[in-house]
Amino acid sequence: MIINKHRILKVTVLTYLLLAVGMSFSYAQKKNKKASAQAAQLKSGAAVDYFMDGVRYALTDDNAKAVSAFEQSLRLDPKNAAAHYKLAEILLQQNQYDQAVDHARQALALDKSNEWYYMILAESQLRSGNASEAAATVETMLSKTKAPPHNYLKLAQLYLQQNQVNKALTALDNAEKALGVDEEVVALKQRLYLNQNKPEEALAEGEKLVSNFPHQNIYALRQAQLLINLDRKAEAQKYLESYLKKNPEDPEALFLMAKTYEQQEQHNKAGDELLKAFSSPGMAIEPKLQEAAQLISQLPNVELEASLLQLTNAIKEAHPEDSRAYAISGDYLLAVNRKNEARGQYLKALEFDESNFEVWQNALTLGMELGRFDSVAKEADEALMLFPNQAALYYFSGAANLSLNQYDEAVMALEQGKKLAASNKQLSSIFNSHLGDAYNGLKRYDLSDAAYEAALAINPNNPYILNNYSYYLALRNDKLQQALEMSKKLVELEPENPNYLDTHAWVYYQLKEYDKARNILEKALKHADDADGTILEHYGDVLFQLNRKEEAVQQWKKAKDKNSTSELIDKKIQDQKLYE
Incomplete structure (x- = not known):
């Protein structure tokens, strides 16, 4: 057989070409796979870089850049569950609950074993008002992951928000199985049983703690x-x-x-x-104070008084450096009208703690009632160093200085207090009434009258204001008709008050209506258990004006034995003559 050499050659060449092509194709294919792997690696690396940038931005609270970085990371790697989680976390902080829920769900879809993803989803659902969905999420987490058993407490709270008490109790039972007898679990179960009116079950829960922790x-x-x-x-x-x-x-x-x-x-x-x-x-002192306060509120009670004295003394002995021990002692003593001792206890309390404003008020109030004006003026100034914006303290300072006839100091305090009390009409009226007294003492009669008028504009029937304003007008022999109208109103309000009757009488005296003045003063003396020197001296003056000289001198002598007489009383008696 003759072989066609040319054919053989062509076939061989073809085979070679085919093999070459095949080899070229295989080489190209390998080259493309390597390139794809390198591209994927680069893409993955970029996704990680964006993610880490997002974490860094989130740590510095630059949430806008953090969100942008996490979104870039997800574009490159849509399966990055952590990026969805971080986005949900930020969106939750920004109260964008629906979007937070969406990203939390996507994180869970990619990784159903991560308890943190369940928790961010549950929190987002709860904030969006879906407590039932949040409870279901926590239930799933507890069954699918190794989440700590204390999450059963979270589950119980979620059920309670939906008023599903039995499910909450089941969650707490599961918590107890995992944690053992736990104080927090027992306390919550007790509360639930008591709300269900199941006292035996509540007591049984408490007994668990007693028996397990003897x-x-x-x-x-x-x-x-x-x-x-x-x-x-x-x-x-x-x-x-x-x-x-x-x-x-x-x-x-x-x-x-x-x-x-x-x-x-x-x-x-x-x-x-x-x-x-x-x-x-x-x-601890707190329950002692609460019990003592509750018992003090039951006074007056003769049997309780002696017991309370022992109890409050016992508190002081047990807590000798606690200001509250002395304050509660002061409260007791005040309740039984032992004001001097009560004030002493309040001042003792302030030695240990100056920050109790109520104790300052109690001490200063009692100081004014007891006539300790020097002390009150100093104490009020001390308190003002601690509480410079308390109008009441300016009142105490002003009132104490006023009682000491230290009118300039009184005006300074009262004017400052009036500014602080501007929004309180009743308190403003009190400040103005005292300013009327203080300015009168300084003979600044225009300012005095203006202050009284301002006080009366708020409290037109206030006896204190009506009395002082009308009396000072009478002493000055000024605006007597206005003074008469005010003094009439005064005695209509309190017809048996001897001091107010004296004021009314003195207005008539200045109007030279002596018979009216006498009748009113005799009524004042009738209602006064122990008339002071002013009323008796005024009565003597009126009698003298009515040509009843001997009777007038007798009244002046009686007045001298009392307090509150004028500087002219001795001269009146000695000369048996009226001096004004």
């Missing part, structure tokens, strides 16, 4: 308190008696025992137990 006395005391709250006095008493055998000096238990006696109106026994508890420095 050395934690607080749990036993809480159980006793719960029995007291449930008005189960006998059980509480029995429980506490057993406890006190082991802990005879526990002040908390003694205090609770006292409460059981109080509920049964066994006041002597209650007082004995309270005294033991109050005498212990180991018991």
